[in-house]
Amino acid sequence: MNELLRKDAAEMANLLEQVKLQGVHYLEQVSQRSTNAQQAVALQHDLPAEGVGAEAALREFNQRFEPVMAATSGPRYWGFVTGGSTPASIAGDWLTSVYDQNSFAVKGLGDISANIELETIQLLLNLLELPGDFLGGFVTGATVSNFTCLAVARQWVGKQSGEDIAKDGLSGPVHILSATPHSSAIKSLSLLGIGSNQLIAVKTEEGNRESMLVADLENKIAALHGQPFILISSGGTVNTVDFDDFAAIAVLKNKYNFWWHIDAAFGGFAACSDAHKHLLKGWEGADSITVDCHKWLNVPYESAVFLVKNQHRLLQVETFQNSNAPYLGDPLENFSYMNFLPENSRRLKALPAWFSLKAYGKQGYKDIVENCIGLAQQFGQYIAQSPHFELLAPVRLNTVCFTLKQPDGADRATEFLHQLNSTGKVFMTPTVYKGKKGIRAALVNWRTTADDLHIVQTLMEQVIAKL
Numbered sequence: 001m002n003e004l005l006r007k008d009a010a011e012m013a014n015l016l017e018q019v020k021l022q023g024v025h026y027l028e029q030v031s032q033r034s035t036n037a038q039q040a041v042a043l044q045h046d047l048p049a050e051g052v053g054a055e056a057a058l059r060e061f062n063q064r065f066e067p068v069m070a071a072t073s074g075p076r077y078w079g080f081v082t083g084g085s086t087p088a089s090i091a092g093d094w095l096t097s098v099y100d101q102n103s104f105a106v107k108g109l110g111d112i113s114a115n116i117e118l119e120t121i122q123l124l125l126n127l128l129e130l131p132g133d134f135l136g137g138f139v140t141g142a143t144v145s146n147f148t149c150l151a152v153a154r155q156w157v158g159k160q161s162g163e164d165i166a167k168d169g170l171s172g173p174v175h176i177l178s179a180t181p182h183s184s185a186i187k188s189l190s191l192l193g194i195g196s197n198q199l200i201a202v203k204t205e206e207g208n209r210e211s212m213l214v215a216d217l218e219n220k221i222a223a224l225h226g227q228p229f230i231l232i233s234s235g236g237t238v239n240t241v242d243f244d245d246f247a248a249i250a251v252l253k254n255k256y257n258f259w260w261h262i263d264a265a266f267g268g269f270a271a272c273s274d275a276h277k278h279l280l281k282g283w284e285g286a287d288s289i290t291v292d293c294h295k296w297l298n299v300p301y302e303s304a305v306f307l308v309k310n311q312h313r314l315l316q317v318e319t320f321q322n323s324n325a326p327y328l329g330d331p332l333e334n335f336s337y338m339n340f341l342p343e344n345s346r347r348l349k350a351l352p353a354w355f356s357l358k359a360y361g362k363q364g365y366k367d368i369v370e371n372c373i374g375l376a377q378q379f380g381q382y383i384a385q386s387p388h389f390e391l392l393a394p395v396r397l398n399t400v401c402f403t404l405k406q407p408d409g410a411d412r413a414t415e416f417l418h419q420l421n422s423t424g425k426v427f428m429t430p431t432v433y434k435g436k437k438g439i440r441a442a443l444v445n446w447r448t449t450a451d452d453l454h455i456v457q458t459l460m461e462q463v464i465a466k467l
Ligand SMILES: Cc1ncc(COP(=O)(O)O)c(C=O)c1O
Pocket: 080, 081, 140, 141, 142, 143, 144, 182, 184, 236, 237, 238, 263, 264, 265, 266, 292, 304
């Protein structure tokens, strides 16, 4: 055995103790830590012939890279849609590395840790008040979840005319209808060979809305003259968290032949709030749903689930099976995740989510979700009443989309955001909404409190006064 490996193995307890103390220290001061990277990184490309051992590697990490770590899991990182990690999910994540399972099988000899994944999916369906007739699995993020769901949808479209797209490739266009899809769904169309240009844009509802106009959806369906298509609907658009009318779409599903996909990456967690679950009414009728766990479930990156109706199992296997590996057995008889999703080898991604769901239960997630919604509404009221800022859209859930007041407010939004983010005390992201430059603040972190809101509002006043 290599001498450094032997020594590290003997010193394992010591090493993990150091990492534990460092981790605890980081988490205890994450609220004070900068939301901006503090320095640039000089990269070194030469790998020395002799290693330095884990303790020295830790020292080098601390010296060169640790200062670069921004407080992305802290309470005032409101950029993109960035969750934090709950204590239990961190414990689960650490154990995922310790046990290091290659998680795909549920029975047989060897690693059967995918059972934990099957159980976690059921817990999640329970939390989201969805029926148990979905097969779900963990992937790296909502992008890959959208990709996975749309890959099965593509196979479904082919089967409507007796084609097997997974085997033979595309022989014609696949029709896609959507109003305000997330960019990752469009990216998935490119990856799947469908092509992003195949998107047929459905009009949005009148007023300040991003949700699809159901009457126009029906017009667009009529124009397809009975050809099958895929509908990509939104369970929370990323800019203004608008929801398509799932109850109305469910009615159309009985009338027309289409695959219904919902991207509910973060909006799906509206199911945890009594006052907001109506936004998802009817979503159980979808063929496939995307839900991101590293957003509002507050587990570490990389974690999202795809949910595909059980009745589509065969299509899913046709899409993802390892068809030239007969030693893996019959994928329908011998369930293995590797025949149902893009990756073959994969870590036990479900474990952090399992820990967090068990640790905090339905009430814990209701508290997290309702806290974020309440704070977003308060922040929205501050914006609405401010002489300096204006809302670009009503606050529908957990995201505030705003800009600086006119006449030249939108033009100054970029500079304002730059200066605000440079304080290192808060982080928001730029956006363009209905042609106007704006700013998005998305609240999905369990740590965020009214004190954080106060800190941010005070900072905003200071920055705008100096602009
Ligand atoms: C609605 C929606 N779908 C998909 C994604 C992509 O998620 P991920 O970055 O986890 O792949 C996001 C990210 O913000 C999102 O908001």
